[in-house]
Amino acid sequence: MNIGRFAQNLVDSIADAGEKFIDLKMFRGSSTQFLLQLCTDLISHKGVASGLALAREVVNRYSVLSMAEKLTFLMEVNKKMGPNLEEIKVVATKYVKEPSEGNLEKLTQNIQSCRRKLFSRMIMAPNGTQAIVSLREDLLGFLQTNPELRAMDNDLKTLLTSWFNPGFLILKKIDWDTEASILEKIIEYEAVHDIGNWNDLKKRLMADRRCFAYFHPSLEDEPLIFVEVALTKGITGSIQSIISEDSNINDEGNTAIFYSINNCQRGLRKIPLGNFLIKTVVKEIASELPAIKKYSTLSPIPGFAVWLLNELSKQNSEFISEKEREILKIVNEKNWHADTKKCKRLKKPLVKACANYLLNVKKFEKPINSVAKFHFGNGAQLYRINWMGNTSAHGISESFGLMVNYLYDLKQIESNHEAYVQDGTLAISKTIRSVLK
Amino acid sequence: MNIGRFAQNLVDSIADAGEKFIDLKMFRGSSTQFLLQLCTDLISHKGVASGLALAREVVNRYSVLSMAEKLTFLMEVNKKMGPNLEEIKVVATKYVKEPSEGNLEKLTQNIQSCRRKLFSRMIMAPNGTQAIVSLREDLLGFLQTNPELRAMDNDLKTLLTSWFNPGFLILKKIDWDTEASILEKIIEYEAVHDIGNWNDLKKRLMADRRCFAYFHPSLEDEPLIFVEVALTKGITGSIQSIISEDSNINDEGNTAIFYSINNCQRGLRKIPLGNFLIKTVVKEIASELPAIKKYSTLSPIPGFAVWLLNELSKQNSEFISEKEREILKIVNEKNWHADTKKCKRLKKPLVKACANYLLNVKKFEKPINSVAKFHFGNGAQLYRINWMGNTSAHGISESFGLMVNYLYDLKQIESNHEAYVQDGTLAISKTIRSVLK
Amino acid sequence: MNIGRFAQNLVDSIADAGEKFIDLKMFRGSSTQFLLQLCTDLISHKGVASGLALAREVVNRYSVLSMAEKLTFLMEVNKKMGPNLEEIKVVATKYVKEPSEGNLEKLTQNIQSCRRKLFSRMIMAPNGTQAIVSLREDLLGFLQTNPELRAMDNDLKTLLTSWFNPGFLILKKIDWDTEASILEKIIEYEAVHDIGNWNDLKKRLMADRRCFAYFHPSLEDEPLIFVEVALTKGITGSIQSIISEDSNINDEGNTAIFYSINNCQRGLRKIPLGNFLIKTVVKEIASELPAIKKYSTLSPIPGFAVWLLNELSKQNSEFISEKEREILKIVNEKNWHADTKKCKRLKKPLVKACANYLLNVKKFEKPINSVAKFHFGNGAQLYRINWMGNTSAHGISESFGLMVNYLYDLKQIESNHEAYVQDGTLAISKTIRSVLK
């Protein structure tokens, strides 16, 4: 039994002991009302052991609610355990009158919502960390239709950012000697390039591949984010050469291709986990395999097809000339990609349009394409746009078969990153530069 | 190499990579000014990798400051990176005018001091957790003479309470198969009953003993708090029978005596770690050793001698009668404890005075004696006051040789705890009740 | 990296160092002659490091031989490195003249074949243990057509019995947290009831199942033998209820059914590994799951159909009456098992014939059925013969659908075992006794 589970079992035992105290008969009403009452008790309660039993009770009872009940419950918590605006007003007024450190501290204490306290106590329950992450997943699902829950999500985000501090994360190598229970999750969570079955997975863990994942000590069997790497000769531009063909163990590989990065926990959305991952893995590979000299991604371009079709439907496009538009319209034709002639015509303007999309189409002054934004933010360079990089049906429909290499050049990664952060400069290769001309 | 160190090394490597970017020549002035400038950069900097290098730089440079420089530095950080009272006033005023959720969020964001951001970034450095704990130890040392630092300590306390959430702590059994590097720290941190050397330690880890410690995943070789347990026949009242004599492996032990609880990290003072420890260890022993039926502490009474001597020096004492005072004065005589007659006279009134001290001398409505407060708060019962429980010089001078058993009765622990929390009731045994009559 | 591989890598490094010394150019001739020359060198050589390099060379070169070359090579080794009959005659003659301890020692030393020395040195190579086990697998394959190799196999068997001493074996629990590389082998080695794929495997490792395997420290990722257990309510007689249906987690299981035992290494045939396994697993389950009160197998009856058809074809059978024979002939009809009437007629005489087969058909005074012999030898009782215990095509053709429960009754296991060893008594239940009447 590993130490984590040992600890978990103990927490369970203490909760058992505490349970005897809670008089469950006292609670009345519907299951959400009941749960709310338990929550109120949990945050008002000053005790430790009974608190633990209550925390477990809350976590367990929440987990069996229907989605409708969960929404009702979260709306109630959001409202009832949110900050008391009137009380805060009183303290804030005092502060405004006399803006001292002392009054600030009082204000700070008053401003803390009970929701935070609730979550901070729930996480102490057996499997509490998992429960909180799941709760946030539910919450994120409700946000769009219930924007008032955003306040509660802010609370959760603040707490999770602290609890999932990068200093606490643990990097593990995933290979064929990894526990099946974790590998099963890798299969499940792979969303970029599906892993069909265990044989497929085994191929991705062979000697010419690497896979690394981040874990949190309190969620020990749950990968948070993982990256798949292929060791190739040169910077590969075709995803099919990596995932479809028989894996060729390539003893002469000199390049590490990051071809799939996956966030596993929907409940941790917007909690920064991935920033370190690529750089950490680069260091790890560099120390294990001195023969690897280059590091690059092979990345999808989600949104490119949608954007281009939209541009083509407009009267004018700031990114596409009339001449280009005429050619690009070919993408509306059926099976254009099977027609060599059409492909030949399309190639140049399509790649150029893609470069424009990645570099010049922005939102809040950052690239609108999330993958591009992520890698530029990490200090990578837009290195190459690959024609027919992904010939699968999904690849054709998502980005007309194009895929992108973002290069992680260890010598320039920091200056690229700085230039990006300071004045939004996007690092591009000579190849890309010539594409844009 | 264990996984934690592996991760640490990687963090180091990334920091190395980032370092190239930081232009250390840009910094001028004294070492504290230099450090302050680095800190400003660390919190303003939006980057990740360079931020990590900066974090390491800040952590390393802080660690080599003299105590005087540390104080200067902390005072500066406290002031410069504290909340901006005027800015907050503006936002608070807006809120007072219109106390909406939206305005509250703005207020909340403004209220966050840069100090918190600084600490949250420092902890990402290699060994950052250890560095933050050390920094707080320094800070606590400065508090008394520099009370204005309390604001900063509140920030740190909030962060540490979140980072050291009980759900993240790991319980480990400490025995003779534990790494020497950790055992060495057990010797060092034992403050209640000194461990003289490794033979002494080995005795405390033999088959009739148990030792458990809490660890944090990011401080993996550093025990946070540990408890030493002796398995005895009946509830022992003499600490010498446990620590001075040759350890007798007692196969018929039916009682677990918690005879030493030690907080290891001064930098974690007031961060609640110990509340779970005893109950967790009780559960652990119960499952390993079904023959153990009773759980009790054998605890010191720090402050009793000081308090009693003070009471005796007063004209009137609400806790001691005139008749008792006459006898109790014997404790002022040299070597009274070696005189059987004096002892015989002293015993009854001294034990009674001690019971009064533990139960009736209060501060903020709780027992003034911190050990008593801790165990009552945990749901224990004051079970027995032991005459000549600690005959060492220290025991005589601290508490006139008295020691206390606090009983952890699994059936009453929760109700005791509740009664204590709800209305301050202190659980006492029949024996103690009769002492007080 | 685990310690075993660490050690293996080191062995490899030393072999590398030694290799420089071996002058491979000196060797001439065909690959088997070459290999023989290396072997001669390996056993004559007094060195250690060069010996290690030689051992690796021998192991590697053997592994790439064709089967025909392997046979040639083993025949040569058998002959050339076998005992020198004439030399031994000289020493034996001396002993016969003067049968002293001294002369016996000389005889003993002379009698040791060079083959043993060769194998003892080969096993020191990197992965040497695996290599020797594989070599024996080859050897066993050649035995039938080349009975002279039996002498060599006797040498190997003696050595392997010593190296795989039960005291060195390690029992490991196999579950869904086991490394995929080991689970893959479980799928591969399962020969009794095929595991179709990973989902099928996962079902067999769920909460109502157990799986245990023996490992050898020098073959750490290779299970030697494993057993699969189902926790059921009562003694199940149908294998389909265990392996075909959806696994029902049965919290009220009171019986452990051993439904599959597999030897994994053909090269370890006749090296006793399994004798301890069942009893060890019984103890392990008993300590983990106190609710489990009964232990039984659900075992196949290989050979029963063949035997019965043969008996039916004879004029007279000592085990089957004329009346029974008439009914039993039904088994020659197509699809008899789908015909309720035929089944009804068959059941009684078929079960009786099976009991006779298991108990009374013997070879060297032991049951001819190897599964029966194994369990009787372990102290088990023939508990029940199950009609339609295995309704798969294989089950019908192997044993007309019958399966057997052998009961491991902890109280009788030793006396059964003793009675079996002492005078060949087979333990049977009342049910079986009544079947035989």
Add this chain to the structure above:
Amino acid sequence: MNIGRFAQNLVDSIADAGEKFIDLKMFRGSSTQFLLQLCTDLISHKGVASGLALAREVVNRYSVLSMAEKLTFLMEVNKKMGPNLEEIKVVATKYVKEPSEGNLEKLTQNIQSCRRKLFSRMIMAPNGTQAIVSLREDLLGFLQTNPELRAMDNDLKTLLTSWFNPGFLILKKIDWDTEASILEKIIEYEAVHDIGNWNDLKKRLMADRRCFAYFHPSLEDEPLIFVEVALTKGITGSIQSIISEDSNINDEGNTAIFYSINNCQRGLRKIPLGNFLIKTVVKEIASELPAIKKYSTLSPIPGFAVWLLNELSKQNSEFISEKEREILKIVNEKNWHADTKKCKRLKKPLVKACANYLLNVKKFEKPINSVAKFHFGNGAQLYRINWMGNTSAHGISESFGLMVNYLYDLKQIESNHEAYVQDGTLAISKTIRSVLK
């Protein structure tokens, strides 16, 4: 609980189960007679589980015998379970008449003594491996006065050599993170240069040191042999600079000095364990610390003083000239080593005599000095004899303060080894060559 102990406990449980069967009342007579009867039962018994219980009984009862009883018991086993000389004579006669493979196999089987069977069964007991090693330690102690036990020791040696095959040994790094229970044994087993206490040990495990030990999987907490290494600048000639002074962490170390090699288990004498150790550790250090370029021992010269004093007392010495003898006699004077003038005169002839002792004084054509023989046999070169290499009282009395460096030059280690094995050539440095002139 580690897996080894887990396995051990299970073995214990099975033995418990078997115990019920053994009718201990049947045994009569003295404890050694009783034990002998148990042994007879153990080897005749065909059972497994009862056999295990018997094995445990034998192991336990043997361990509590007095030394006198142990001797009696071993003498009896030696005699009664030794080979049956008359029976063997019969089979040997048959073989002599017809020296066929078939008759040889019969002879081989008859020749196997029951003693081997006994030990092979005893090792299956819980802690059986430890028990057999201890028994051999006892046996070795009795050998000198009871030479007839040598036959039995030969049996044991053969078995232990197989069980402790180098392919099964595991190398572990010993450092300050090692379990205290193992470190305690390092302190205990260090026989070359005493480790005074835990602080002393810690010094020897600091960053500028290395320590490695071999373990056997069935004796997992017992080091078999270990080596201590210091990382120094250049080839140190003074042991005091390594063990007496404050350890100076030497970041610029370019040399690994093997300054202490210790066999831990007296019961494994003459079982080859150390041959691989040094070369394995050299490889390990080379891969961890590329800065280390040279590997050398700093070794004692046990027997040198005794030999020299003896030579000086003879009329003629083939190793010492008359002139040298005159000077060398100084070593008979008290405190000669504190007298600079005497030292100055002695240095040259003493070093020369030592070189002669190490290189030219032989037994069975090998150096009589066991340390020299060990390192020459490993392929090392006699590199330097160090004046005042060990100034401790022990060093002065054992070898007049001299110590020796044996150099492990990776490029020459194999050729040295070969030359030594083939024709007894001893590798020496230029320095030594010039000393001998």
